[in-house]
Amino acid sequence: MYDRVGAPPASRTDFVLESIKEAILNGTLPPGQALVESELATSLGVSKTPVREALKTLAGSGLVMMSPYKGASVRTVDAAMANSVYDVRMLMEPEALRRAIMLKASFSHARETLTQPRTDLAKLSLANRSFHRALYVGCGNPLMISILDGLRDQAALITVAGWGICPTWDDEAAEHHAILAAAEQGKSDLAAELLRSHIQTFADRVIEELPHGIR
Template sequence: MYDQAGTPPASRTDFVLESIKEAILNGELKPGQALVETDLAAWLTVSKTPVREALKTLVGSGLVVMSPYKGAAVRTVDAAMAAALYDVRLLLEPEALRRAVELGASFDEAALALEDTDDLARRSLANRRFHRALYAGCGNPLMVEILDGLRDQAALVTVAGWGLHPTWEAEAAEHRAILAAATDRDAGLATELLRRHIRTFADRLTEELPDVVR
């Protein structure tokens, strides 16, 4: 497992973490699937220790849930989870973009993240990079930290949405329009386009996902 620059992970735990995360986001590990330490260790040819540490991190990021009786499992997305996540994003992300535009932040990273690929994991990574590049220059480190903390869950929800309807081509066009407004320094238009982009996806998901997953 290497990152896009071809750099190996810093540690065995990082390797395990990124491998499991990618398998979740590309659907190889299904929602609700049990994550058994011995099975994952054998799959990745590592000991159980880095697997255990990686699962703890994934629980913290919201991709994995832990039950005292059933152990670890891939988180299943339901309408309530999606609604709560997108409620926070709608409050913070457009405002962060508005501030970034008004501060004259660079959006070069957002342009580089406009990737066209059929691989779900790579598309999800590019989507994450694009949205982070929009808010990273907002000038408020705490706002960035909060939004960064939502990125893994947002990726999980996005992939779930794409599984219902592959809408990424329409979303890519929306990304290009948002980026054009941001680079033109039209804070009002960029903010409105981003708000509409997030809300459209959220509204569709909350209608189509199950109400509660037990």
């Protein structure tokens, strides 16, 4: 995170939200780290109010845990959490992609994400989530899109944890290219199966290494 004293009031909460999210996803704020409002406010050069609002938003997206006794902390990734998130993704994402292909949706943004520089975990995570959203956003079902969007932050947290266990982003990039090629060729069933396998392979590898037990 970095200091930005004097941020416009209208954008201050968004700035704080994105700063804390980036710090969580790049490991600066590791899982289990206590999130003290006064410390974050000083670090970011803002009052505690936008910090408090940002933490509430991050709790809603699953990146932060709120306790009436211990306060806020970074969500700890465990097998139970990963199972829940990836179970829904494997059920919905491939079907959403299949529908997007049938509706002849554009996948130009998905291709753009494959050319973005991969310089750190936060940027890798951002490119990864952008790629997956570009696959399902054209499915024609707003509720399906909303549900998958709601999982993106938690999925990103799991992805970064998985890369910490085993850095497999090069293999995943190759899988992304194969999925996108099938989608652009209109091969809906093949693209959906490649996507399902892509999600399943990552989940199987990561969940096995994560601590078991609900937090």
